[in-house]
Amino acid sequence: MFALKRVLSAVLQSTSLCVSHFSACHCLKTSRKRSPYSSVDSERYSSLVKSVMSSRVSSQTPETLQAEDDHIYGPVVKAQTPTRPEVRGPKTLHPFLNCEETVETEEPESGPPARISLNRGQGRSFVPSVTRILQQTLSPEQIFYLERWKRRMIAELGEEGFKEHSQNLFRQGKLLHSALEDILTSGAAWKNRDPSETPEYPPEVRGYLESISHILEDVSAVRAIESTVQHATLNYLGIVDCVARYRGVLCVIDWKTSDKPKPFLSNTYDNPVQVAAYAGALNNDSNYKYQVENGLIVVAYKDGSPAHAHQLSSELMSEYWKTWLLRLEEFTEKRASHASSTLPEKR
Template sequence: MQSLSSICKKFGRSSRFFGELAPSVGFSTSCYFHNQKKKKNPYQEVDQNKYSNLISSIVSTRISSQTPESLIQDDLLYRPVSKCKAQDQESEPKVTQNTILFLNPEKRNVSKTLTDSSIPLKIPLQKNKMPSVTRILQQTMTAKQILILERWKQQMILKLGEDGFAEYTSDIFLQGKHFHEELEAMLSSQEQLKELDEKTIRSGYVASVQHVLKEISGVRALESAVHHETLKYLGLIDCVAEYRGKLCVIDWKTSEKPKPFIQNTYDNPLQVVAYVGAINHDINYHFEVQCGLIVVAYKDGSPAHTHFMDSELCSQYWSKWLLRLEKYTEKGKNQTSPNPD
C-alpha cells in the first residue's frame, strides 16, 4: 500500500487535478455574488447633457431673448427617470363632444355684401359673466406649458430682478398697445391705408407689417367685441378684413424672436379660430368669416411673418379649441361642486 505522502506527491504533479478541482469548489459566498448580474443604476440612463443644459439655461446671468415659446422649441425639459407617463400626456387624442359648427350657412349669402366699407364695426367690449378667449386658454394650459412659463419667469427674474422683470413686462405691454393703436388709426380709413408710406411709419413694428398692410382691403371690423351666443364666450378681435381677397380675422402679434412657422405661434391659432367661430354666431356681424391670419411683427422692422389659415385649417383648430373650452367648463364645475363629506 502506498503511503499518503506518495499519493499527495502524485496528485501534486497532476496540474489537471487542481485545474478541475478549483471550479467545482463552491464553499465561498463570494462566488455567488460574483456570478450575479450587477444591479444597474437608474441614474446612468439619464442624459447628463440635458441636465447641464437645463441648469445653464436657468442660472446663466447672460441676458437672452428666450420666451416661453422658445423654451418649448428648445425642448429644455429633462426627460423623466420614471417610466410612468406624465399626467398631461395622453395616449389617445380626445374627440370633442361638442357639435357646434365652425361656419354658419345662414350668413353665407349676406357675407358677400359690404354695407359700408369706410366705417368698420367697433363694438365696445361689455364685461359680463362670459369668460374671455384669453382666460379660457390661460386656464387650460397643460402642466408642461405651465412649467415652462414659470421657469421662463424665474429665469428672467434671476437676470433682471423683480423690479426689472416688472418693468420688462410693462414695456412689452405698452409696445403692443401702441402698435395696435397705430394699426387701428391706419386701417380706419381706406384712403389713409392707400397712402401709407415711410413718412407715416412711426415704429419698427409698423414698418415690419408694411408689406402686409398693402394687401389688406375691405376692413369690416377693428378692435371690436365678439361673443358666441351658444358656447358663451367673448373676446376682442383686432381686425376683420380681406387679405389677398379672402375675408379673415386678423390677429397682430409682436415678437422678439422670428416665428416663420405657425407652430411657433403657441396658442394663437386657437385664439383666431375662437374669434372666427364667434363672429359666425354673433348677430352683430352680418357676414361669415372662413379664414384667419396671424401676423407676427418685429421691433427691428424686419418683414413680418404671416400665417394664413384657410377654412380647412381653421376647422382643424376649431376642434382643438372646443376641447379647450370643454376642459375649462369641466374645470369650473369641479371647482364649484361641493366636496363630499
C-alpha cells in the same frame, strides 16, 4: 523474330530519352512554390490540436447561459412597443359656421368697419373671455416653459425690472393696435409709404409698423376693428383685432409682437386656437351678417425686420376649432368643480 525484338528495344530507348529530356526541361522552367505551412511548427501545432480535442465539451445550454447572464448583468429589459396617444375629441362638436348665414364671397358693402365695444354691464359680467379660458387651460408642458421663461427674465432683470418690462410690452401692444386702427380706418393707401416718416405715431411702434408694412399692402375691405364677438350658445366672448381681406380672402386677423423670430406657425403656440375661437364666435354672433372661414396671424418685430404672416386655411381653422372646444370643455369642468367645492356643506 529477332528483328522485331531489336525494333521494340530501339523504341523503348527512344521513349525513355524523350521522357527524361522532358522532365529535365520542365524542372528547369518551373520553380516549385513554397508552402505557407512549411514554416509552421508542426510539433507545437500537433500538441495544440490534441489539447483541444481531448478537452470536455461544455454541458451548458442556452437556458443556463441566459440564467448566468441574468445573475451577472441583471435581467434583460425589453423595450415596450410605443403606443400612440389617444386623440380625444370634443364631447359636442358645435358647428364652426352658422348654417343660417351664407359665406360671403363678394366685396362687402361700403361704410366704416364695425367696432362693438365690450360692455360688461349688459349681461356679460360672467361671460369668460377667450384669453382667460386659454390661460386657465394651459398644458403642464406650457406652464413649465412659461415659468422657466419668467424665472430667467427675473434673474436677468430683477423683480421690478421684469414688472417694468411686462408693462412696456403691454403698452407697446396697445400703441400698435391704436396705430393700426387709425391706418386701417382712414382708408389711406399704405403702399409706397415710408413708415419711418410717420411722426404722428409714437417712436415705440414705428419699427413694428415698418415690420408689417408689406402685409398692410395686401389688406383691404376692412369689416371690423377691435370689435367684440360673443358666442351665445357656448357662452364666451372676445375682441377681434381685425376682420378684413388679405390677398382677397376674408380673414380674422390677429396682430402679434415678438422679440424673437417666429417663422413657423408652431412658434405661435395658442394663437391659432385663439383666432379660431374668435372666428367661431363671430360666425354665431347676430351683430355680424357674414361668415369667416380663414384666419391670419401677423407677427411684427420691433427692429423693423419683415413680419411673418401665418395664414390659416378653412381646413386648419376647423381643426383648431376642435382644439378650442376641448379647451372650453376643460375650462367649464374646472369652473363647475371649483364652484361645487366652495358651496357650504348641508347640515
